[in-house]
Amino acid sequence: MTSRDAILAAVRAKAPAPAASLPHVPLFERPSASHLDEFRENLLRMGGKFAETKSSGNLADLVRSLFPQARVVCSATAEVTGTRPLGAETDPIALDDVDVGVVRAAFGVAETGSVWLSEEELRVNALAYLAQHLVVLLDPGAIVPNLHHAYRNSRFKAARYAVLVTGPSATADIEGVLIHGAQGVRSLTVVPLPRQ
Amino acid sequence: MKRIDHAEAASGFIAAKAHQEFHDRRLWDLRLKRDREAHGIPEWEELRNLASQIKEHTLARLADYLEEFETRAKANGAHVHWARDAAEHNQIVYDILAARGAKTLVKSKSMLTEECDMRPFLERRNIAVIETDLGERIQQLDDEPPSHIVVPAVHKLRGDVSTVFARTIGAEPGNEDINYLAETQRRTTRPYFLRAEAGMTGANFAVSETGSFVVCTNEGNADLSANVPKLHIASIGIEKIIPKVEHLGVFIRLLSRSALGSPITQYTSHFRAPRLGGELHIVLVDNGRSERLGMHDFWYSLKCIRCGACMNTCPVYRRSGGLSYGATYSGPIGVIIDPTFDIRKYGNLPFASTLNGSCTDVCPVKINIHEQIYKWRQIIAERNQLPFVKKEMMRLAGKVLADPRLYRAAISATGLALEHLPRFAIYNFLNPWGRQRELPQPPQQTFRSWYLENRSRS
Numbered sequence: 073m074t075s076r077d078a079i080l081a082a083v084r085a086k087a088p089a090p091a092a093s094l095p096h097v098p099l100f101e102r103p104s105a106s107h108l109d110e111f112r113e114n115l116l117r118m119g120g121k122f123a124e125t126k127s128s129g130n131l132a133d134l135v136r137s138l139f140p141q142a143r144v145v146c147s148a149t150a151e152v153t154g155t156r157p158l159g160a161e162t163d164p165i166a167l168d169d170v171d172v173g174v175v176r177a178a179f180g181v182a183e184t185g186s187v188w189l190s191e192e193e194l195r196v197n198a199l200a201y202l203a204q205h206l207v208v209l210l211d212p213g214a215i216v217p218n219l220h221h222a223y224r225n226s227r228f229k230a231a232r233y234a235v236l237v238t239g240p241s242a243t244a245d246i247e248g249v250l251i252h253g254a255q256g257v258r259s260l261t262v263v264p265l266p267r268q
Numbered sequence: 269m270k271r272i273d274h275a276e277a278a279s280g281f282i283a284a285k286a287h288q289e290f291h292d293r294r295l296w297d298l299r300l301k302r303d304r305e306a307h308g309i310p311e312w313e314e315l316r317n318l319a320s321q322i323k324e325h326t327l328a329r330l331a332d333y334l335e336e337f338e339t340r341a342k343a344n345g346a347h348v349h350w351a352r353d354a355a356e357h358n359q360i361v362y363d364i365l366a367a368r369g370a371k372t373l374v375k376s377k378s379m380l381t382e383e384c385d386m387r388p389f390l391e392r393r394n395i396a397v398i399e400t401d402l403g404e405r406i407q408q409l410d411d412e413p414p415s416h417i418v419v420p421a422v423h424k425l426r427g428d429v430s431t432v433f434a435r436t437i438g439a440e441p442g443n444e445d446i447n448y449l450a451e452t453q454r455r456t457t458r459p460y461f462l463r464a465e466a467g468m469t470g471a472n473f474a475v476s477e478t479g480s481f482v483v484c485t486n487e488g489n490a491d492l493s494a495n496v497p498k499l500h501i502a503s504i505g506i507e508k509i510i511p512k513v514e515h516l517g518v519f520i521r522l523l524s525r526s527a528l529g530s531p532i533t534q535y536t537s538h539f540r541a542p543r544l545g546g547e548l549h550i551v552l553v554d555n556g557r558s559e560r561l562g563m564h565d566f567w568y569s570l571k572c573i574r575c576g577a578c579m580n581t582c583p584v585y586r587r588s589g590g591l592s593y594g595a596t597y598s599g600p601i602g603v604i605i606d607p608t609f610d611i612r613k614y615g616n617l618p619f620a621s622t623l624n625g626s627c628t629d630v631c632p633v634k635i636n637i638h639e640q641i642y643k644w645r646q647i648i649a650e651r652n653q654l655p656f657v658k659k660e661m662m663r664l665a666g667k668v669l670a671d672p673r674l675y676r677a678a679i680s681a682t683g684l685a686l687e688h689l690p691r692f693a694i695y696n697f698l699n700p701w702g703r704q705r706e707l708p709q710p711p712q713q714t715f716r717s718w719y720l721e722n723r724s725r726s
Binding site for chain 1: 290294297310311318321322324325327328329330331334335338344350351352356400401402403406419420421422424425426429446447449450451454457458461462477478480486487488489491492495496506511513514515516517518520521528530531532533534535536537538539540541542543544552554558559561562564567
């Protein structure tokens, strides 16, 4: 008997009698004055930053003004031109020296201040982790109220890799002192900007 | 196998006063943060109910959901392996690595690989294993197991970390600045992410309808481990299955709020298929879980989502430290899981509790933890696994408490004794309770004598 069959047989033999049927999960909707305000509040709480800009024409300037020291800017969105091209075939290791990564999120979650990214948005998944800083464009019209709404999005079923990113990399593993940039990006800045 | 003596092991921790006080305060602070988050969500109790129902439903039909998960995962292009126990798990992981000539494995935190004792197994076979979570890395470099399932080095202070880092990864001796220490770990771990041929993660949840799994971290180290090397291995306990993506809404809302008092972890990462040009292996591990599923009173512990809320709230855990449990899982959830692995070795652990029930109150999936602790005590007593002093004292206490006359005599004698006996007669091996504490001042009058004087006439 293979281990697979042995485990399944044991689990079948030992399983408790079915108790509850699978419950329906409601959306738990709550009235909200502004999903964008709620999103911003939670993003800031989670250590993220919020930077507004007038129009997409100023994006490159905005990135430069946020990170004047940056030498390597790698963009996964056509809305910003980086200093180095990025394609799905780029070796992740080549992103080691990236100072700033730029990406457009598919949507945001007001309850948590999270943005949703997959391999389609990132081109190379490691961009969101190997870069020192991450700038995320987010359409204010694409913010869902809470995680129940987020998980109804069918893209979870199609993406190879999907991540809800909430603020920068963080740790409080030494005496509970909060440190940003534990392993991944040191900062995360969300720029609210309607999709072109 | 020698029995773990929790009280004895805790005595060293309790003696280190600064550590013990900080540990107690830090974990209680996590509990308070958890409360603030829970109270901020009107549907909190409903979420707990849903989480519990989804888990109970899934565990009752676990084999079907496991088969569905396997089918979907394979269709997604992942390789699925099954391991009956720790030894088989470790061998599978080694074979995958060896077949690809992998020499370095970067990994994120996984209690399952701790349970399987995987690191020494691979290291003996010349594979370097690098823990990448800061707390877990501290513990690896100090050659200690994690003391807490969420914050592995919570029992250490900055001076301890400084000493470990100076000894092992070239940190400046004596520099106890926490920013510096964290930066040193970042700087020294990053080359491993770039060099490693393989990355490993655990999983917080595995979704059967999509064959995908979810990993929650704050550092992003799981995403680096899985997204930089070409090969990703995920070790997943079979109890991690939930049926649908929409169920994640319930569990993700509960998990980090219960664990750390934050609305979500910084990274909630969903892995469904290997990236282009990459390889994804999933190892589904039983290691005692199917056995536990058949334990009438105890299968509920399989609902656990490893948030650590029960540990943060437990007065015994906060004051004794996770390492004193001598087991992979410590705190209230540990004392009900560990005896299922080895009742003799871990037979003392269910007594490391005051049965105050606070663990049950905070559990996001509504495991009846304190009731299970009590049931384990009964089983251990029935199997005659109690230490002699505890057994004799309990037998005596049972006699005294069952007989009003004996009880009254004992109470007045105790009052006299506490007032007049010399310390050595009270604080000795027959009274483990008095080891770290002063016994209370006896009241001037017992309730019964007050009652007889004041109320018995009316």
